[in-house]
Amino acid sequence: xxxxxxxxxxxxxxxxxxxxxxxxxxxxxxxxxxxxxxxxxxxxxxxxxxxxxxxxxxxxxxxxxxxxxxxxxxxxxxxxxxxxxxxxxxxxxxxxxxxxxxxxxxxxxxxxxxxxxxxxxxxxxxxxxxxxxxxxxxxxxxxxxxxxxxxxxxxxxxxxxxxxxxxxxxxxxxxxxxxxxxxxxxxxxxxxxxxxxxxxxxxxxxxxxxxxxxxxxxxxxxxxxxxxxxxxxxxxxxxxxxxxxxxxxxxxxxxxxxxxxxxxxxxxxxxxxxxxxxxxxxxxxxxxxxxxxxxxxxxxxxxxxxxxxxxxxxxxxxxxxxxxxxxxxxxxxxxxxxxxxxxxxxxxxxxxxxxxxxxxxxxxxxxxxxxxxxxxxxxxxxxxxxxxxxxxxxxxxxxxxxxxxxxxxxxxxxxxxxxxxxxxxxxxxxx
Numbered sequence: 539x540x541x542x543x544x545x546x547x548x549x550x551x552x553x554x555x556x557x558x559x560x561x562x563x564x565x566x567x568x569x570x571x572x573x574x575x576x577x578x579x580x581x582x583x584x585x586x587x588x589x590x591x592x593x594x595x596x597x598x599x600x601x602x603x604x605x606x607x608x609x610x611x612x613x614x615x616x617x618x619x620x621x622x623x624x625x626x627x628x629x630x631x632x633x634x635x636x637x638x639x640x641x642x643x644x645x646x647x648x649x650x651x652x653x654x655x656x657x658x659x660x661x662x663x664x665x666x667x668x669x670x671x672x673x674x675x676x677x678x679x680x681x682x683x684x685x686x687x688x689x690x691x692x693x694x695x696x697x698x699x700x701x702x703x704x705x706x707x708x709x710x711x712x713x714x715x716x717x718x719x720x721x722x723x724x725x726x727x728x729x730x731x732x733x734x735x736x737x738x739x740x741x742x743x744x745x746x747x748x749x750x751x752x753x754x755x756x757x758x759x760x761x762x763x764x765x766x767x768x769x770x771x772x773x774x775x776x777x778x779x780x781x782x783x784x785x786x787x788x789x790x791x792x793x794x795x796x797x798x799x800x801x802x803x804x805x806x807x808x809x810x811x812x813x814x815x816x817x818x819x820x821x822x823x824x825x826x827x828x829x830x831x832x833x834x835x836x837x838x839x840x841x842x843x844x845x846x847x848x849x850x851x852x853x854x855x856x857x858x859x860x861x862x863x864x865x866x867x868x869x870x871x872x873x874x875x876x877x878x879x880x881x882x883x884x885x886x887x888x889x890x891x892x893x894x895x896x897x898x899x900x901x902x903x904x905x906x907x908x909x910x911x912x913x914x915x916x917x918x919x920x921x922x923x924x925x926x927x928x929x930x931x932x933x934x935x936x937x938x939x940x941x942x943x944x945x946x947x948x949x950x951x952x953x954x955x956x957x958x959x960x961x962x963x964x965x966x967x968x969x
Contacts, residue, residue: 540604540606541604541605541656542655543653543655543656543664544605544653544654544655545651545652545653545654545667546571546629546630546634546651546654547651547672547675547676548675549568549605549610549654550568550569551567551569552567552568552605552608552609552610553567554566554568554588554597554609554610555609555610555611555612556611556612556613556614557611557612557613562611565590565595565612565615566589566590566591567588567589568586568587568588568589569588569589569594570586570587570628570630571583571585571586571587571628571630571654572584572586572587572596572620572621572626572627572628573627573629573663574621574626576627579697579698580657580662580663580664580697580698581627581662581663581697582599582660582661582662583599583654583660583662583663584599584626585597585598585599585620586599586602586610586616588616593619594619594620595616595617595618595619595620596616596619596620596621597612597616598616599660601613629652629663633666634649634650634651634652635649636648636649637735637739638666638668638700639700639720639723639731640695640699641699641700641722641723645731646731646734646735647666647668647695649666649667649668649672650668650669650670650672650675650676651666651675651676652666652667653666653667653694663697664697665694665696665697666694666695666697666700667692667693667694668693668694668695669690669691669694670690670693671691671692671693672692672693674690720743720746720747720751721747721748725751725755725758726758728751728755728758729756729757729758729759730758731743732744732759732763732767733760733763737766737770738770740763740766740767740770741766741767741770741771744756744767744771744779745771745775749778749781750782752779752782753780753782753783756779756783756787756791757783757784757787761790761791764794765794765795768780768795768799769799773802773803773806776803776806777804777807780792780803780815781807781808781811784831784833785814785815785818785830785832785833785933786818786829786830788815788818789819789828790823790828792804792815792819793819793823800819818933822904824906824907825903825904825905825906825907826901826902826903826906826907826910826935827903827924827932828907829935829939829943830924830933830934831933831934831936831939832932832933833859834859834921834923834933834934835850835859835860835862835863835864836863836864836866836931837849837864837865837866837890838867838890839865839867839873839874839889839890839894840890841889842888842889842890843885843887843889843893844887846863846881847881847882850863859921860878861878861920861921862875862878862921862934863875863878863881863890864923864931864934865890865891865894866931869930870931871928871929872898872900872923872925872929872930873894873896874890874891874894874895874896874898875894875895875898875923876890876893876895880893880895881893898923899913899917899919899923900922900923900924900925901913901922901925901935902924902926902927903924903926903932905924907944908944910922910943911940911941911943911944914935914937914940919937920937921934921935921936921937922935922940
């Protein structure tokens, strides 16, 4: 076959002929291309759709002899009907003019054309053309003199770096591609992309992400967008996602929802997590109780440094906020605190009891956000523990949440989150 590479717009509409010993027979025109494994890195084009007077037919790509300037030659006449739309990806019907996520560019773009190439004897999808040249090519501008058309800038994205997010068929194709690509984005980038989508598309993207990635993205969205998405994805899925959010963010979201919806979501969660979040929603939003998260690491004082480090290595995948280790007794009363630095500098045989800071700076649940931020700033803390009237450890307020709480809304909208959100996990203890 003489064809090596080209664009769909240059092939669609060409006359399809069957070549044989007695000559060639015109059978119709090329209207589309079918891919059955779109989740592959550079998916194979399995068939061409040929429109004839009697209907549409499927021409397997192994019957394709050549793609020439004015015709597409086949070795056999297509006889099979095209597969149902829910069992294949149609490149023209399903992808052209659809929005995709440019994973490398971290933004939404529109597919104006698709580049295909013959590699190893197989036709494959290799890139999406998202530039002006792709749009003009479909309008016939490629018939301009080559020196003129070639000066139009091309913007191509390798197919390995795109993730379709609009309506494709079948739905599991979209799932497969999106799940592989979208989690590569930072949650704030993913949230920005989601913010640019319609409500339905935003909900579809969230629906197709795993719970943890969806929770990370949701934490970075504005409250109104969060509520809309929660309504769109349904109670069960929304509950799964909220369970994965940071405790403070999850509580804030629940607090903004109508009481009946809040109850439904909590009922769909694991009981222990539901109790924890229900308690957090009872605090005023601009207090330490309303800002705190229950995601922190605690230890008992009798542990040695060596044993504690071993346990942290074991638990590290379960929690990200390990800059401070809070020392609790059996009744969960706060006894002391230990920085990760001091732990690493301790002798392996030292006990936590002997090296911990005993004078722990802390706040109570009713401390205002302003005072929490002031305390954190005054003592150069990354997080401040929150205790009840008996000194029992209830949670921590991290520096990013404290500053978020006191910044004016106008300023917050102009600034990115300056620290990466730590992910929700059950609080981890080195008992």
